[in-house]
Amino acid sequence: xxxxxxxxxxxxxxxxxxxxxxxxxxxxxxxxxxxxxxxxxxxxxxxxxxxxxxxxxxxxxxxxxxxxxxxxxxxxxxxxxxxxxxxxxxxxxxxxxxxxxxxxxxxxxxxxxxxxxxxxxxxxxxxxxxxxxxxxxxxxxxxxxxxxxxxxxxxxxxxxxxxxxxxxxxxxxxxxxxxxxxxxxxxxxxxxxxxxxxxxxxxxxxxxxxxxxxxxxxxxxxxxxxxxxxxxxxxxxxxxxxxxxxxxxxxxxxxxxxxxxxxxxxxxxxxxxxxxxxxxxxxxxxxxxxxxxxxxxxxxxx
Numbered sequence: 001x002x003x004x005x006x007x008x009x010x011x012x013x014x015x016x017x018x019x020x021x022x023x024x025x026x027x028x029x030x031x032x033x034x035x036x037x038x039x040x041x042x043x044x045x046x047x048x049x050x051x052x053x054x055x056x057x058x059x060x061x062x063x064x065x066x067x068x069x070x071x072x073x074x075x076x077x078x079x080x081x082x083x084x085x086x087x088x089x090x091x092x093x094x095x096x097x098x099x100x101x102x103x104x105x106x107x108x109x110x111x112x113x114x115x116x117x118x119x120x121x122x123x124x125x126x127x128x129x130x131x132x133x134x135x136x137x138x139x140x141x142x143x144x145x146x147x148x149x150x151x152x153x154x155x156x157x158x159x160x161x162x163x164x165x166x167x168x169x170x171x172x173x174x175x176x177x178x179x180x181x182x183x184x185x186x187x188x189x190x191x192x193x194x195x196x197x198x199x200x201x202x203x204x205x206x207x208x209x210x211x212x213x214x215x216x217x218x219x220x221x222x223x224x225x226x227x228x229x230x231x232x233x234x235x236x237x238x239x240x241x242x243x244x245x246x247x248x249x250x251x252x253x254x255x256x257x258x259x260x261x262x263x264x265x266x267x268x269x270x271x272x273x274x275x276x277x278x279x280x281x282x283x284x285x286x287x288x289x290x291x292x293x294x295x296x297x298x299x300x301x302x
Contacts, residue, residue, distance in 0.1 A: 040281065047274035053262075057271075064275035074276070077252040080164050081233055081283070084253065087168045088175060088232035092224050095179025096217075100209075102180070103187045113184075120177035128241030131170035132157065157243055160250040167238050167251060175231060179224045186220035187213075222295050229287045233280060254280045 012019070047064055049057040068074050102113050119127065135156040137143050147153045156166040190213060198212045214221075236255040239245060245252040245260065252260075254276055260266055262273025 043274045043277050043281075046271055047278050049271045051270045052268045053270045054268075060271070064272050065279075067272065068275055068279070073249055073252055073257055074254075076249060077254045077257040080251065080253050081235075081280075083164055084168055084171075084232040084235050085229065085287075087165070088171065088228055088235075089225075091172050091175040091179050091228055092221065094172070094176045095181075095224065096183050098176065098180040099183035099187060102184060116177060116180055118177070119174040120181065122174070124174070124237040125241055127170055127174055128238045131166070131173075132242050135166055158247055160247055163243055163247065163251045167235075167242055170242065171231070171235060171238050175228060178227065182220045182224045182227075183217060186217040190216045218295070218298070222291065225291055226288055229291070230284060233284050233287075254283075 046057070048059060048061055050060045050063075051057040098116055102109060102116060134140050134142050137153045137155045137158075142156070143153045154162065156162045194212055194216070195208070198208055203212060234255050235253050236259065239251055239253055239256045240259075243251045245256050258273045258276040258280070261269045261276065
């Protein structure tokens with residue numbers, strides 16, 4: 001019986017520990033390259049062309065970006081995205097507060113967790129429709145409350161002054177639930193010995209939260225921050241469902257503006273839409289890079 005080992009099998013046995021992780025990671029890396037990195041560079045390339053999505057591309061250089069800088073709708077969308085970014089961050093402390101409340105051992109806590117978890121599992125389309133009815137001037141609960149308090153109704157989604165804030169409130173509902181889940185997971189991994197030692201030293205309430213619990217929740221906070229920033233900047237579905245960018249384009253955001261220019265019935269300007277997408281991507285990268293740099297600096301100083 002021949003027990004000789006082939007050179008290939010010998011190579012595998014010698015390098016198995018080094019090659020096995022690479023083989024396991026390979027499918028994910030390939031998917032990331034094909035469906036994330038390649039489309040990013042394709043979008044950047046398309047943004048330098050005039051293209052309807054079907055015919056031949058025409059190279060126009062920076063013309064799409066120059067036109068973008070002269071487009072009033074772009075500045076309206078950019079302003080609304082910044083408002084989204086600032087107010088959407090409220091979901092992080094709100095999610096933390098809800099998580100701290102739900103991290104209790106009291107009767108019925110599972111029911112409370114299910115109720116707070118509910119907004120995360122339903123579709124954004126459903127959320128948009130629910131809040132559209134909630135704001136409806138004729139029968140909406142919010143309008144009835146405002147009418148009872150002030151004597152007059154306010155059409156939130158038809159008023160240029162309030163429409164963006166009304167949509168953001170709708171988005172905060174499921175986003176708070178998502179941050180709550182992240183913090184609940186983090187609270188389950190907190191070292192109880194550190195908490196007990198802090199209590200024995202007299203720490204309680206806000207001091208215990210700030211100096212003992214929050215530092216251990218830093219990874220959850222980082223993930224919540226990144227996901228919230230990305231969610232605020234790519235806010236499309238709620239705007240599409242609730243207002244379609246109206247009234248008079250006052251609730252436009254960059255993602256919806258991109259869709260209107262590139263994919264909607266109003267035009268097939270793929271190059272112009274790609275330029276908007278590139279600007280949105282760069283804004284996301286700036287904020288996410290700042291968070292990563294800050295987190296790395298905090299870890300080095302810890």
